[in-house]
Amino acid sequence: MTVREQPAKEHRRTRQRAAVDDVLDETEDFISAQELHALLRARGAGVGLATVYRTLQTLADDGRVDVLRSDAGEAVYRRCVREEHHHHLVCRSCGATVEIAGPAVERWAKSVADQHGYSDVSHTLEIFGTCPRCAAA
Amino acid sequence: MTVREQPAKEHRRTRQRAAVDDVLDETEDFISAQELHALLRARGAGVGLATVYRTLQTLADDGRVDVLRSDAGEAVYRRCVREEHHHHLVCRSCGATVEIAGPAVERWAKSVADQHGYSDVSHTLEIFGTCPRCAAA
DNA sequence: GGTGGTTTTGACAATGGTTGTCAGTCTTGA
DNA sequence: TCAAGACTGACAACCATTGTCAAAACCACC
Ligand SMILES: [Zn+2]
Ligand SMILES: [Zn+2]
Ligand SMILES: [Zn+2]
Ligand SMILES: [Zn+2]
Numbered sequence: 001m002t003v004r005e006q007p008a009k010e011h012r013r014t015r016q017r018a019a020v021d022d023v024l025d026e027t028e029d030f031i032s033a034q035e036l037h038a039l040l041r042a043r044g045a046g047v048g049l050a051t052v053y054r055t056l057q058t059l060a061d062d063g064r065v066d067v068l069r070s071d072a073g074e075a076v077y078r079r080c081v082r083e084e085h086h087h088h089l090v091c092r093s094c095g096a097t098v099e100i101a102g103p104a105v106e107r108w109a110k111s112v113a114d115q116h117g118y119s120d121v122s123h124t125l126e127i128f129g130t131c132p133r134c135a136a137a
Numbered sequence: 138m139t140v141r142e143q144p145a146k147e148h149r150r151t152r153q154r155a156a157v158d159d160v161l162d163e164t165e166d167f168i169s170a171q172e173l174h175a176l177l178r179a180r181g182a183g184v185g186l187a188t189v190y191r192t193l194q195t196l197a198d199d200g201r202v203d204v205l206r207s208d209a210g211e212a213v214y215r216r217c218v219r220e221e222h223h224h225h226l227v228c229r230s231c232g233a234t235v236e237i238a239g240p241a242v243e244r245w246a247k248s249v250a251d252q253h254g255y256s257d258v259s260h261t262l263e264i265f266g267t268c269p270r271c272a273a274a
Numbered sequence: 275g276g277t278g279g280t281t282t283t284g285a286c287a288a289t290g291g292t293t294g295t296c297a298g299t300c301t302t303g304a
Numbered sequence: 305t306c307a308a309g310a311c312t313g314a315c316a317a318c319c320a321t322t323g324t325c326a327a328a329a330c331c332a333c334c
Pocket of ligand 3: 203223224
């Protein structure tokens with residue numbers, strides 16, 4: 001029923017994509033396309049805004065970055081350590097992120113959907129709060 | 138530490154707000170401001186787009202409607218039956234929504250946040266799938 | 275049933291993130 | 305080296321959402 005998982009179609013290696021990749025590797029927190037673009041421009045390795053968007057889109061499609069929406073509705077991206085499905089505990093003030101696994105929640109979500117006859121199930125789950133460092137200030 | 142819960146500041150009852158309210162009462166699924174506006178226009182009871190946005194904003198602030206973001210990032214609104222905190226099981230294709238309570242998940246989210254020293258915690262959790270009716274088609 | 279002050283409305287402009295366009299450039303495999 | 309096609313970037317277009325502000329509606333209170 002579900003489309004077979006594609007083996008991550010190969011993409012060409014370009015200077016622009018490497019630059020975006022580098023930033024993602026160096027950045028702990030979720031970052032928006034606009035921020036990433038500004039960062040690249042600032043560090044000299046300019047990359048077109050459209051290219052930044054396209055690159056992030058591709059990475060997200062391939063599951064190589066996680067995406068979620070900030071309070072303002074802006075899409076923000078992050079290269080996570082964990083490869084497997086997981087969720088995030090994010091600081092509302094500084095963006096500090098902790099990757100979270102919750103097997104019990106996964107099972108619960110699945111069973112809830114089953115109970116109501118919903119198929120092809122996915123879910124979103126994020127936890128927001130104030131991290132210790134920000135709370136101290 | 139937390140701001141005291143305000144007693145839902147009183148707002149004036151106007152034709153426009155009543156119209157928006159009516160649509161929300163009659164609508165089972167999550168609906169966007171644009172859709173709501175088009176619906177009102179179609180049914181003759183025209184209401185300015187800005188007013189629709191303002192009204193939904195106010196309702197959301199007062200906790201009288203639930204808001205979440207569609208895949209496209211558009212905000213969608215729904216008047217839920219349950220007054221207390223809850224989550225949703227939403228059909229990706231037709232929007233059919235089931236309200237879900239998950240006490241265990243609530244506790245889990247809180248404990249995860251505690252473990253990492255995060256305070257002032259909130260969370261978002263939605264389950265998406267294909268409802269039985271849509272699966273049949 | 276008039277009056278002044280406050281709230282609400284709506285047409286329109288402005289904002290801002292995101293996507294579309296398309297001619298020129300770069301990669302890649304042969 | 306070369307051609308096919310992927311990639312880029314400046315720019316325009318899109319579109320949900322918010323800001324503006326004068327006119328309209330509303331609400332005591334006289
Ligand atoms: Zn992640
Ligand atoms: Zn999960
Ligand atoms: Zn709800
Ligand atoms: Zn919850």
